Amino acid sequence: MQLRLLSWFFITLNFMEYIGSQHASRVRRQGRMHPNVSQGCQGGCATCSDYNGCLSCKPRLFFVLERIGMKQIGVCLSSCPSGYYGTRYPDINKCAKCKADCETCFTRNFCTKCKSGFYLYSGKCLEKCPDGLEANNHTMECASIVHCEASEWSPWSPCTKKGKTCGFKRGNEIRVREIVQHPSARGNPCPATSESRKCIVQRKRCQKEGKEKEKKERKRERERKKERRKERKRERKRERKKERKKERERKKKKERKRKKEKRKKEIERKKERKKEEKRERKKEKEELMLRTDANNNFC
Structure with a gap:
């Protein structure tokens, strides 16, 4: 029993040494292949x-080689x-x-553009x-050829002539239909969307509605x-009012200017009178001094 346990111990020890040596040799081999490997x-x-x-890349990132000149660089x-x-x-x-002919793809054999x-x-x-397909130059895809589709014809319209339904015997009636599906480039073109044909009706006299309408229209005109004449008259009145206002403003401005000049002249006259009075006082003072000197000399 002891021998069996001892043998198992040596086997386990040898196995661990083998795994360590394999890991060390792998690290040395990577070091030789990429001497500048960095973590x-x-x-x-x-x-x-x-x-x-x-x-190598981090989880969920894609590894791709990018060419820079003659060199290829790995990118994540x-x-x-x-x-x-x-x-x-x-x-x-x-x-x-x-x-080579695919710009974007989902897999090697399935292009998306x-x-x-x-x-x-x-x-x-x-x-x-x-x-059976045609090239769509806008989406750059092969698409099915689409033909034009039109709806059913509408009922024939009442018989008319120059927009009226009375006062004639021979006229025209029309019917129309709509385009339901427009065609593609190679599809069948669309048919006509309207038809007309001649019609005959019993002549009937037009009522006076037309004349009444004309009278009402003339009255409205x-x-x-x-109303336009009144508006022009009001406009002219407003213009005249503006002109009168401008004229009053000009007169007021002119009057203010005149008063200002008058005040200025009045101030100048006052200054001149003051100067004259000053000269008169000075002259009187000089005469008084001369008489005083003369009286002193006489005594």
Whole structure:
């Protein structure tokens, strides 16, 4: 029993040494392949190299190679760029390139948008659409040919002539229909949407409604003219009122200017009178001084 336990212990120890040696050799091999491998990467990379960019991506990100000149750099993206489709594997998510004639695709064999010059049909890009289909140059897809569809004819209209239904014997009646579905480029064109034919009715005299309408219309026209004349008269009155107001403003302005000049002249005259009075007082003072001197000399 002890020998059996001892043998199991040595077997377990040898197995653990084997796993450790395998892990060490894998690390040394990765170090030889990518000497500049770093674990502190940015931009979604799990591992990266200074020369090759991303080597592996974080979970749920797609790995794609971008060409820069003669060099290819690994990049990790949340979704594949235009012209690529994403494929998820247990160990890595990769972006694979679409076909040459495909601009965007869902898988390698299913396109969702074609390049210029190709038309999309059932996930494939074709230079020419199959029989029974036509190329839509707006959506760049092969679509079914659509023919024009029209509704049923309406009933014939009453017999008329120059818009009247009385005062004649021979006239015209018409019927119409609507376009329900417009055709595509290669579809059948639409038929006529109206028809007319001649008709004969028993002549009947038109009632006086037309004359009454004409009278009412003339009366309304006279009232409109009268209203326009009144409006022009009111407008002229307003214009005259404005002119009178402007004239009063001009007169007031002129009067204010005249009064201002008058006040100015009055002030100047007052100043002149003051100067004259001052000169008179000075002269009297000088005469008084002369008489005083003369009296002193006489004494």
